[in-house]
Amino acid sequence: MTRRYKFAASHRLHATALSEAENQRxxxxxNNPHGHGHNYEVLVTVAGPVNAATGMIANLSELDPFVTExxxxxxxxxxxxxxxxxxxxxxxxxxxxxxxxFRRLKDFPAARVERVRVEETSKNSFEVTADEx
Amino acid sequence: MTRRYKFAASHRLHATALSEAENQRxxxxxNNPHGHGHNYEVLVTVAGPVNAATGMIANLSELDPFVTExxxxxxxxxxxxxxxxxxxxxxxxxxxxxxxxFRRLKDFPAARVERVRVEETSKNSFEVTADEx
Amino acid sequence: MTRRYKFAASHRLHATALSEAENQRxxxxxNNPHGHGHNYEVLVTVAGPVNAATGMIANLSELDPFVTExxxxxxxxxxxxxxxxxxxxxxxxxxxxxxxxFRRLKDFPAARVERVRVEETSKNSFEVTADEx
Amino acid sequence: MTRRYKFAASHRLHATALSEAENQRxxxxxNNPHGHGHNYEVLVTVAGPVNAATGMIANLSELDPFVTExxxxxxxxxxxxxxxxxxxxxxxxxxxxxxxxFRRLKDFPAARVERVRVEETSKNSFEVTADEx
Amino acid sequence: MTRRYKFAASHRLHATALSEAENQRxxxxxNNPHGHGHNYEVLVTVAGPVNAATGMIANLSELDPFVTExxxxxxxxxxxxxxxxxxxxxxxxxxxxxxxxFRRLKDFPAARVERVRVEETSKNSFEVTADEx
Amino acid sequence: MTRRYKFAASHRLHATALSEAENQRxxxxxNNPHGHGHNYEVLVTVAGPVNAATGMIANLSELDPFVTExxxxxxxxxxxxxxxxxxxxxxxxxxxxxxxxFRRLKDFPAARVERVRVEETSKNSFEVTADEx
Numbered sequence: 121m122t123r124r125y126k127f128a129a130s131h132r133l134h135a136t137a138l139s140e141a142e143n144q145r146x147x148x149x150x151n152n153p154h155g156h157g158h159n160y161e162v163l164v165t166v167a168g169p170v171n172a173a174t175g176m177i178a179n180l181s182e183l184d185p186f187v188t189e190x191x192x193x194x195x196x197x198x199x200x201x202x203x204x205x206x207x208x209x210x211x212x213x214x215x216x217x218x219x220x221x222f223r224r225l226k227d228f229p230a231a232r233v234e235r236v237r238v239e240e241t242s243k244n245s246f247e248v249t250a251d252e253x
Numbered sequence: 254m255t256r257r258y259k260f261a262a263s264h265r266l267h268a269t270a271l272s273e274a275e276n277q278r279x280x281x282x283x284n285n286p287h288g289h290g291h292n293y294e295v296l297v298t299v300a301g302p303v304n305a306a307t308g309m310i311a312n313l314s315e316l317d318p319f320v321t322e323x324x325x326x327x328x329x330x331x332x333x334x335x336x337x338x339x340x341x342x343x344x345x346x347x348x349x350x351x352x353x354x355f356r357r358l359k360d361f362p363a364a365r366v367e368r369v370r371v372e373e374t375s376k377n378s379f380e381v382t383a384d385e386x
Numbered sequence: 387m388t389r390r391y392k393f394a395a396s397h398r399l400h401a402t403a404l405s406e407a408e409n410q411r412x413x414x415x416x417n418n419p420h421g422h423g424h425n426y427e428v429l430v431t432v433a434g435p436v437n438a439a440t441g442m443i444a445n446l447s448e449l450d451p452f453v454t455e456x457x458x459x460x461x462x463x464x465x466x467x468x469x470x471x472x473x474x475x476x477x478x479x480x481x482x483x484x485x486x487x488f489r490r491l492k493d494f495p496a497a498r499v500e501r502v503r504v505e506e507t508s509k510n511s512f513e514v515t516a517d518e519x
Numbered sequence: 520m521t522r523r524y525k526f527a528a529s530h531r532l533h534a535t536a537l538s539e540a541e542n543q544r545x546x547x548x549x550n551n552p553h554g555h556g557h558n559y560e561v562l563v564t565v566a567g568p569v570n571a572a573t574g575m576i577a578n579l580s581e582l583d584p585f586v587t588e589x590x591x592x593x594x595x596x597x598x599x600x601x602x603x604x605x606x607x608x609x610x611x612x613x614x615x616x617x618x619x620x621f622r623r624l625k626d627f628p629a630a631r632v633e634r635v636r637v638e639e640t641s642k643n644s645f646e647v648t649a650d651e652x
Numbered sequence: 653m654t655r656r657y658k659f660a661a662s663h664r665l666h667a668t669a670l671s672e673a674e675n676q677r678x679x680x681x682x683n684n685p686h687g688h689g690h691n692y693e694v695l696v697t698v699a700g701p702v703n704a705a706t707g708m709i710a711n712l713s714e715l716d717p718f719v720t721e722x723x724x725x726x727x728x729x730x731x732x733x734x735x736x737x738x739x740x741x742x743x744x745x746x747x748x749x750x751x752x753x754f755r756r757l758k759d760f761p762a763a764r765v766e767r768v769r770v771e772e773t774s775k776n777s778f779e780v781t782a783d784e785x
Numbered sequence: 786m787t788r789r790y791k792f793a794a795s796h797r798l799h800a801t802a803l804s805e806a807e808n809q810r811x812x813x814x815x816n817n818p819h820g821h822g823h824n825y826e827v828l829v830t831v832a833g834p835v836n837a838a839t840g841m842i843a844n845l846s847e848l849d850p851f852v853t854e855x856x857x858x859x860x861x862x863x864x865x866x867x868x869x870x871x872x873x874x875x876x877x878x879x880x881x882x883x884x885x886x887f888r889r890l891k892d893f894p895a896a897r898v899e900r901v902r903v904e905e906t907s908k909n910s911f912e913v914t915a916d917e918x
Contacts, residue, residue, distance in 0.1 A: 388644045
């Protein structure tokens with residue numbers, strides 16, 4: 121089962137370990153010091169057997185508050201660099217954002233979190249699966 | 254090759270083995286006795302080698318009537334609980350619907366049916382692959 | 387400003403003033419007595435001057451609860467024929483649904499409701515504007 | 520003819536003429552001091568007679584650089600409050616952003632700019648037409 | 653009521669009245685002598701009063717065969733320049749294609765054809781309304 | 786990471802090894818001698834570890850010119866049968882197009898090309914993964 125969630129956030133791509141020139145070369149306009157933003161879409165896939173009684177893998181009434189609390193409310197209308205602890209020293213690329221979301225969701229109690237995909241724009245998406253993490 | 258099909262149907266989520274209170278708790282407004290409905294989209298993936306002469310895995314002129322007869326005509330503009338034999342005693346959750354569609358399609362003669370995905374809304378989808386079934 | 391809302395509902399197209407044969411001829415499979423359903427999307431357009439202080443035509447914090455209460459909660463996961471008073475004697479075609487939604491929204495106090503569009507499927511939509519109603 | 524352009528930017532909704540409490544009440548989480556962001560899509564509609572020789576209203580090879588220079592490059596990967604002159608004292612709501620984009624485009628020499636629509640998210644859009652401005 | 657239809661076709665933009673150099677300058681890679689193609693989507697809007705008995709503006713069982721015969725079958729999987737009479741001497745820009753589709757549909761007997769919109773790609777669309785034609 | 790690219794092209798499905806009658810039977814209207822066209826969308830997935838310093842799998846500033854040169858510029862606004870060497874003797878079905886695109890991209894130096902998906906229309910897509918090729 122795959123469920124879609126959305127949030128809007130801003131970020132700046134800037135690696136503290138790299139020089140100004142390297143940051144500019146690697147991240148281009150994403151390195152703009154004033155930041156920029158995106159409407160992120162997050163697709164969370166949980167897998168497992170279908171419960172014979174309920175006909176469900178997991179109840180959305182459990183998954184929705186879990187993802188909302190751990191991800192949507194934590195990131196929505198935030199500046200990722202300034203307001204999310206994990207991105208103080210880690211560049212908030214969508215790769216790292218995807219890994220962080222997977223980390224926050226992987227202990228969902230009702231079913232195995234199989235995959236997290238983050239769509240940054242209609243052209244770019246990033247995906248992490250349980251096997252890789 | 255993945256091909257998209259669509260149908261509109263209504264259903265009610267209600268497990269006969271459960272009490273009224275449990276049904277209400279588990280399915281919430283999906284348990285409404287008058288039913289409700291969705292525009293379902295079904296993505297059927299067939300896999301196999303590309304035929305050297307035709308350049309195709311399978312001809313849509315074979316796949317389309319197969320899926321149309323077994324799935325689209327059987328479910329389109331139907332009430333799944335009342336009009337589909339398999340859902341008389343099985344709750345028509347989208348998980349179960351996806352499994353039933355896979356069962357109806359898996360013996361497609363011209364190529365292996367690799368995956369069936371059912372999109373219930375733009376936010377929810379369910380998928381079954383050949384390995385799991 | 388146009389804002390999108392969604393709900394899922396079931397309906398049956400059947401005009402009580404017409405014979406069985408006429409109903410069947412006019413509505414085809416939409417006349418199926420067990421009903422069928424759709425994911426409806428409603429686009430509500432409000433118009434007016436942009437408030438110089440707030441930079442807004444109308445605040446979503448006013449529009450959202452207004453539309454949610456009058457339309458989304460009234461129709462979501464409902465059978466339109468059985469559970470919406472106005473469709474007891476009126477066929478719940480999407481044309482009539484669109485007119486009914488416009489009627490329920492037109493006295494929004496904070497801005498003029500200019501247009502209501504209902505998308506029944508990705509192929510069909512219906513629209514009513516303030517001038518026509 | 521309608522042509523779609525895209526850019527990503529961040530903004531903060533905060534009216535300097537209003538108190539902190541009023542800002543918080545009106546803009547809610549959009550008032551977050553660290554800002555947040557969106558993928559904006561801009562639909563520019565130009566109208567006019569179809570040129571008999573070329574079969575075109577206006578050549579995209581003229582419209583594209585015009586919009587790219589005046590809008591896309593000016594706003595893409597920017598913080599609207601900090602980096603766009605016009606939003607130093609004007610709240611960068613999408614209403615105001617839409618008006619500003621219209622202002623920047625309305626003297627397109629090759630055809631009349633009929634309408635500018637800005638989609639902030641898949642749920643919200645704002646539109647200004649030549650008659651209103 | 654707006655209904656969406658689709659067809660795939662190829663075309664070449666080349667005005668016989670213009671020189672090779674002008675054709676190249678105006679149409680760029682669209683002037684490629686071997687042609688290229690698109691998945692066109694056509695949105696046909698019909699307007700009128702809602703029939704009190706049927707709750708419909710016009711029955712899709714009338715509109716669909718009308719548009720299919722006059723437009724979809726005439727253009728689908730065709731080369732517009734070579735196989736559509738009207739484009740022998742008229743450049744098949746999407747502007748001209750839109751006008752031609754409007755011409756073919758405007759005498760629909762059951763309701764007034766208000767607007768025809770042709771989407772050439774997800775970025776470009778063209779629209780003609782009854783008032784302009 | 787999955788990145789979306791687009792191009793428009795025309796093609797004709799016709800296998801030189803088959804008779805006229807067989808070509809007509811197998812490809813139907815896709816066998817039309819004048820060709821037809823599509824807006825193709827190509828989704829390129831690259832996989833690998835996230836670089837600790839940059840937070841990226843691969844830099845779009847490397848992937849974009851690589852795909853643009855090898856695929857987009859080679860195919861955009863082209864007739865695949867006439868203008869792409871590899872399709873002189875191979876039918877340009879989307880299966881074969883997908884394989885050809887994978888072949889052109891698989892030696893991307895900065896990360897492993899995991900999957901290529903080609904969307905021919907909103908209903909059909911074709912996919913090849915590194916394991917299969």
